[in-house]
Amino acid sequence: MSKDNQHKKVRSTTKIMRALHRDIGFLMIGLTIIYCISGIVLVYRDTDTFTIDEQYIENIKPNMAAHELGSALKLRRLRVLEETADTIYFNYGNYCKSSGEAVYTINTYPDVVWLINGFHKTKSRFGAHWLAVIYGVLLFFLAISSLWMYKPKSKKFIRGLVLTAIGLIIAVIALYI
Known part of the structure; x- marks a missing residue:
């Protein structure tokens, strides 16, 4: 070449x-x-940068035990903070045993x-x-x-x-x- x-x-x-x-x-x-x-x-x-708080209200089975809440609500990191006769308080919100209503807030991305x-x-x-x-x-x-x-x-x-x-x-x- x-x-x-x-x-x-x-x-x-x-x-x-x-x-x-x-x-x-x-x-x-x-x-x-x-x-x-x-x-x-x-x-x-x-961190919480770029995230928003979203509130959820779900009706699940009434009278659930505290240890069943995480799987019922599909919340892996759910920790029970306090339990009274009719309410279970957890790190995201609360659950009313008699009605089965769970009200919780999750910090998530849009x-x-x-x-x-x-x-x-x-x-x-x-x-x-x-x-x-x-x-x-x-x-x-x-x-x-x-x-x-x-x-x-x-x-x-x-x-x-x-x-x-x-x-x-x-x-x-x-x-x-």
Whole structure:
């Protein structure tokens, strides 16, 4: 292969990679915005940030024992605080034994936040997991294709490699913090 043909091939590969990087990058903007919002919300999942209080009134079987309430109301972390002749008080609310009425308040995310967080919490058994896999593959492509933005021996390319190394080091350090 002549030097001129080799130069055209390199130039052609660079041109293709730049075009793909640009087009895929624009495609990924919308997905990235949703993933960013979801990620920020999940960082604060151990706080009450982004949550609302929702009150529920449910009629369940009357005269239930205190230890049955958690499963009847589908509340995993229910703790009984006090029990009187007709009322059981628990950490979310209360239950009237005679009527079977349970009134409780749960601190939860608004529906739109649950929906957005589904992107980060997708499991392989759900069809939407392919979106997460494709998103990851496309992000990986964007990271690698950015190496074709500058000539390999240019200062900007070398600076890009240094910043890439710093990013990898920060990620590794963050794993141990």
